[in-house]
Amino acid sequence: MSPTLDAFFRSWPFDAWLTAALALSAGVYLRGWRVLHRRDARRWHAGRLAAFLGGLAGIFLALASPIEPFASLLLQVHMLQHLLLMMVAPPLVWLGAPLFPLLSGLPKPIRDYWAVPLLRTRWLRTLFTRLTHPLVAWPLFVAATWLWHTPLLYELALSRGAWHLAEHGCFIATALAFWYPVVRPYPARPRWSQWLLFPYLILADVQNTVLAAWLTFSGHVLYPHYARVPRLAGISALDDQAAAGVLMWVPGSIVFLLPLVWIGMGLLFGSDRQTDRKKAAGERQPSPVTFPQLPILDTTRPSPVRPSFDLLRVPVVGAFVRWRRARLVMQLVLALFAAAVIFDGLFGPQLSPMNLAGVLPWIHWRGAVILGLLVVGNVFCMACPFTLPRTLARRWLPRGRPWPRRWRSKWLAAGLLALFLGSYEVFSLWDSPWLTAWIALGYFVAAFVVDSCFRDAAFCKYICPIGQFNFVNSLVSPLEVKVREPAVCASCQTKECIRGAAAVPGCELGLYQPRKSGNLDCTFCLDCVRACPHENVGVLAVVPAQTLLGDPFRSGIGRFSRRPDLAALVIVLVFGAFANAAGMVAPVVEWQDQLRQWLGNPPRWLVTSVYYTVAIGVMPLVLVFSAAALGCSWGKRRQDWFAAATRFSFALIPIGFGMWLAHYSFHLFASYDTIVPATQRFAAGLGWSGLGEPQWQCACCRGAGAWISHLEILMLDFGLLLSLYTGFRIAEAHASRVSRALRTFLPWAVVIVLLFAVGVWIVFQPMQMRGTLPAVG
Amino acid sequence: MRGFAGSLIAGGLLLVSYGPAARGDGGVVRVVEQQAGLQISVFTSPNPLRAGPVDISVLVQDAETGQPVPEADVSVVVTPRGRSGHAIHGAATADAATNKLLRAAVLELPDAGWWDVEVVSIAQRSRARVRFAMECGQPLPHWLTVWPWFTWPAGAVLLFGLHRLLVWRRHNPKAPPTARRSASESPATALSLEHRAQHS
Numbered sequence: 005m006s007p008t009l010d011a012f013f014r015s016w017p018f019d020a021w022l023t024a025a026l027a028l029s030a031g032v033y034l035r036g037w038r039v040l041h042r043r044d045a046r047r048w049h050a051g052r053l054a055a056f057l058g059g060l061a062g063i064f065l066a067l068a069s070p071i072e073p074f075a076s077l078l079l080q081v082h083m084l085q086h087l088l089l090m091m092v093a094p095p096l097v098w099l100g101a102p103l104f105p106l107l108s109g110l111p112k113p114i115r116d117y118w119a120v121p122l123l124r125t126r127w128l129r130t131l132f133t134r135l136t137h138p139l140v141a142w143p144l145f146v147a148a149t150w151l152w153h154t155p156l157l158y159e160l161a162l163s164r165g166a167w168h169l170a171e172h173g174c175f176i177a178t179a180l181a182f183w184y185p186v187v188r189p190y191p192a193r194p195r196w197s198q199w200l201l202f203p204y205l206i207l208a209d210v211q212n213t214v215l216a217a218w219l220t221f222s223g224h225v226l227y228p229h230y231a232r233v234p235r236l237a238g239i240s241a242l243d244d245q246a247a248a249g250v251l252m253w254v255p256g257s258i259v260f261l262l263p264l265v266w267i268g269m270g271l272l273f274g275s276d277r278q279t280d281r282k283k284a285a286g287e288r289q290p291s292p293v294t295f296p297q298l299p300i301l302d303t304t305r306p307s308p309v310r311p312s313f314d315l316l317r318v319p320v321v322g323a324f325v326r327w328r329r330a331r332l333v334m335q336l337v338l339a340l341f342a343a344a345v346i347f348d349g350l351f352g353p354q355l356s357p358m359n360l361a362g363v364l365p366w367i368h369w370r371g372a373v374i375l376g377l378l379v380v381g382n383v384f385c386m387a388c389p390f391t392l393p394r395t396l397a398r399r400w401l402p403r404g405r406p407w408p409r410r411w412r413s414k415w416l417a418a419g420l421l422a423l424f425l426g427s428y429e430v431f432s433l434w435d436s437p438w439l440t441a442w443i444a445l446g447y448f449v450a451a452f453v454v455d456s457c458f459r460d461a462a463f464c465k466y467i468c469p470i471g472q473f474n475f476v477n478s479l480v481s482p483l484e485v486k487v488r489e490p491a492v493c494a495s496c497q498t499k500e501c502i503r504g505a506a507a508v509p510g511c512e513l514g515l516y517q518p519r520k521s522g523n524l525d526c527t528f529c530l531d532c533v534r535a536c537p538h539e540n541v542g543v544l545a546v547v548p549a550q551t552l553l554g555d556p557f558r559s560g561i562g563r564f565s566r567r568p569d570l571a572a573l574v575i576v577l578v579f580g581a582f583a584n585a586a587g588m589v590a591p592v593v594e595w596q597d598q599l600r601q602w603l604g605n606p607p608r609w610l611v612t613s614v615y616y617t618v619a620i621g622v623m624p625l626v627l628v629f630s631a632a633a634l635g636c637s638w639g640k641r642r643q644d645w646f647a648a649a650t651r652f653s654f655a656l657i658p659i660g661f662g663m664w665l666a667h668y669s670f671h672l673f674a675s676y677d678t679i680v681p682a683t684q685r686f687a688a689g690l691g692w693s694g695l696g697e698p699q700w701q702c703a704c705c706r707g708a709g710a711w712i713s714h715l716e717i718l719m720l721d722f723g724l725l726l727s728l729y730t731g732f733r734i735a736e737a738h739a740s741r742v743s744r745a746l747r748t749f750l751p752w753a754v755v756i757v758l759l760f761a762v763g764v765w766i767v768f769q770p771m772q773m774r775g776t777l778p779a780v781g
Numbered sequence: 782m783r784g785f786a787g788s789l790i791a792g793g794l795l796l797v798s799y800g801p802a803a804r805g806d807g808g809v810v811r812v813v814e815q816q817a818g819l820q821i822s823v824f825t826s827p828n829p830l831r832a833g834p835v836d837i838s839v840l841v842q843d844a845e846t847g848q849p850v851p852e853a854d855v856s857v858v859v860t861p862r863g864r865s866g867h868a869i870h871g872a873a874t875a876d877a878a879t880n881k882l883l884r885a886a887v888l889e890l891p892d893a894g895w896w897d898v899e900v901v902s903i904a905q906r907s908r909a910r911v912r913f914a915m916e917c918g919q920p921l922p923h924w925l926t927v928w929p930w931f932t933w934p935a936g937a938v939l940l941f942g943l944h945r946l947l948v949w950r951r952h953n954p955k956a957p958p959t960a961r962r963s964a965s966e967s968p969a970t971a972l973s974l975e976h977r978a979q980h981s
Contacts, residue, residue, distance in 0.1 A: 006848070007848060007849045007850075007851050007882075008848070008849055008882065010851075010881075011849065011851075011880070011881040011882040012881075012882075014881040015879060015880045015881045015882070016879075017879045073879050073880035074880065077880075077882075118944060121944055121947045121948050121951065122944065122947065124947075124951065125947050125951075163809065163828055164828065165827075232810045232813075233810055233822070234810075234813055234820060234822040234840050234842060234847075235847055236847065236849075236882070237847065237848075238846070238847045713927065714927070714930055717927065717930040717931050718930065720931070721930070721931065721933065721934045724934050725934050725937055725938070728938065729941070742945070742949055760934075764924075764931045768923055768924060
């Protein structure tokens with residue numbers, strides 16, 4: 005094989021966006037085609053599937069195969085790319101009759117909520133009908149072909165990537181419009197005589213021939229780019245141009261003439277299509293595609309209910325989680341880690357990158373907790389080591405008193421959480437293994453003392469800052485401890501899920517399963533799962549943040565709109581996310597230094613305290629109450645602004661979660677291997693040399709990869725969208741008119757977008773790589 | 782839905798991991814020269830050049846036959862012109878290039894201005910040295926390089942707005958926006974409305 009050919013076959017560019025888009029399209033089509041094929045195998049035969057996948061393969065070959073890198077060196081390869089995009093992929097895509105399979109392949113909520121309203125829109129249908137009319141599609145196709153082959157635009161596309169993309173997009177779009185009347189994919193109905201396709205295709209072939217002849221017989225190089233690039237395989241620029249012209253001429257003509265023959269045969273000898281046409285003419289169908297009549301677009305039809313994903317029914321994992329001792333085992337494992345952190349923090353070197361207490365809690369544990377919330381739910385509380393001593397000592401401890409009625413709220417928890425967030429920065433906890441160890445130790449003691457004096461997991465519900473963090477953020481998690489069949493609970497008289505059974509306690513946090521909604525206050529202890537005699541409680545998949553949209557009465561919580569204490573907790577957490585992340589970026593640190601100088605050099609902790617007081621105290625109050633007052637005023641809501649502030653605060657949870665996720669996953673992904681040398685040193689200190697010498701280079705500060713900042717922004721993006729959606733739905737639920745809902749929502753949207761902008765700004769700033777050694781050199 | 786969600790997550794991770802770095806797949810032709818029996822062609826990208834990662838791709842061909850020379854050893858040196866600064870060295874390899882005919886080196890140019898580029902190719906016991914100069918503009922601000930990542934939600938919001946408008950029009954085909962009005966703005970009925978919305 006010649007070196008050129010060898011290089012050609014090895015030159016595969018990777019375009020993740022294109023590959024993902026094509027793979028997603030293929031997956032959705034395949035999913036829908038399988039459903040339709042089971043219903044009507046004759047209509048939805050394998051040929052349709054092959055055609056659609058072939059069309060996608062054509063696009064892939066054109067844009068993500070060796071053709072793409074070689075297109076800038078050889079005009080004939082570039083021509084092949086254009087032929088694939090204009091004459092191969094579009095008709096194949098239409099031959100796959102993609103409308104029904106793609107619609108059926110979409111998940112029902114997306115199909116009903118998003119796709120169907122768009123497809124049923126009159127003006128969109130009208131637009132599509134007009135664009136695919138032969139008298140419109142033909143000129144569009146021809147204009148795109150000729151315009152992009154003028155030397156000026158061709159050179160532009162070759163020199164600028166964005167223009168090249170525009171060129172390809174233009175080719176695909178106009179070619180799809182051009183081939184639609186020819187293929188007439190199901191369920192399109194005939195609107196024009198098939199005889200019209202003869203001049204349609206013949207004229208298209210004629211213009212193609214003229215352009216091809218111009219390229220083939222031109223005496224000079226039409227596109228200067230190809231005169232500049234080095235020649236391959238001894239092909240001169242002029243020969244290359246002639247070859248490109250021939251390629252356009254011969255295979256291009258075949259592509260135009262083949263369907264002509266096929267249609268002609270059908271017209272002469274009869275076909276199903278002809279019968280369809282006659283039938284359609286008799287029925288006087290006004291529209292080519294009668295969307296409203298299509299059963300698939302009827303969202304009112306009941307669809308078969310599929311059971312939700314249930315973690316407890318996953319092999320191995322489900323069995324383990326259901327096991328009576330599962331929580332104890334998980335708690336023991338984490339307790340071992342906690343013991344190591346405490347020991348190393350108290351007795352190890354007081355340099356955080358070298359100490360387990362400096363890296364394990366602040367880099368790995370925090371990252372794991374937030375990723376656990378994203379992927380599963382409140383898994384940390386499930387495995388919480390701090391409650392292990394009181395669990396083990398339960399049989400000897402007195403039952404305790406009920407938690408004082410006046411303290412049965414989240415005010416204390418919100419205050420403690422604010423204090424914890426402030427202390428983290430004021431005392432640089434991340435930089436002090438000794439203090440970290442004492443905090444862990446204090447946690448064990450506090451949990452034990454509180455739960456010894458008070459019953460019903462009072463520490464978890466009313467005090468624990470980590471628990472509050474997990475409770476609130478798990479409202480955005482995809483899994484929820486939930487009743488499987490509500491009808492079973494309706495007939496249940498014994499209510500073991502809350503009262504407990506013989507050997508299993510009921511829910512200590514007072515959550516009655518049939519009336520529980522969301523993960524708030526749920527520690528995922530799964531006592532209710534084990535207590536339920538009907539096995540009717542599972543860990544089910546839910547739509548993230550859906551529980552925030554409504555305001556039903558929730559067992560153990562009440563209504564969100566009547567819980568200002570909960571709203572305060574949410575606000576501390578949301579604004580704390582931004583304050584906490586901003587505290588580690590260079591500009592904010594500089595501002596604090598400037599403020600300190602301006603104030604006459606008071607102690608640093610005082611300036612940091614001022615920063616936190618403003619960031620998670622003053623600013624949230626100003627923003628939230630302003631938004632509530634403006635929203636009530638603009639939306640003409642009679643509900644008082646304090647109640648509105650309470651209710652709408654919950655809409656901020658997703659954007660806050662996005663910021664926590666971005667911040668903690670940044671540390672985890674950027675410094676994941678810092679645990680290696682710290683563990684090696686710790687093990688060596690205990691006399692275990694099996695792990696080898698500490699590899700301190702793993703603990704060194706290094707730049708974060710670009711993908712981490714992309715990931716961080718993506719997390720903020722999803723937080724933004726979810727918060728905006730939640731806020732809009734809350735406003736919509738309180739107003740009968742869309743305009744009023746929008747006016748009520750507008751100030752909250754501004755607050756959410758503002759938080760998003762701050763989050764993106766934070767991501768762009770140089771960050772302190774806490775818990776790592778300074779880079780050398 | 783589960784499989785769909787899984788595919789979405791997998792696709793999302795794939796996209797996130799994708800960094801549109803400078804790649805060795807050609808670009809603007811800077812110089813084509815024949816020396817010592819070799820033809821050296823040098824391409825640079827992006828176009829226009831900016832300080833930051835710059836791709837310098839080199840095609841080494843036999844000057845007589847035009848056949849590429851796969852065993853060529855290519856190195857690139859970039860030196861700031863008329864100002865202080867270190868020379869930047871890099872080996873151009875086929876691994877770094879998308880188009881395997883070329884040898885690519887991705888060099889990080891620290892600042893804007895003119896740079897002298899020297900490409901040395903050793904192949905077929907010959908040594909060819911090609912020199913040219915290129916001007917780099919100021920680098921784009923970081924936010925301009927990643928703007929699609931944080932602006933796409935605006936598109937999603939617009940789409941959602943369009944969707945709501947269509948849904949509203951469908952349910953209210955003739956009524957103007959102010960026609961459908963009820964007494965539901967009172968606090969007493971607001972809750973029931975919310976419940977209704979929730980159940981719907």
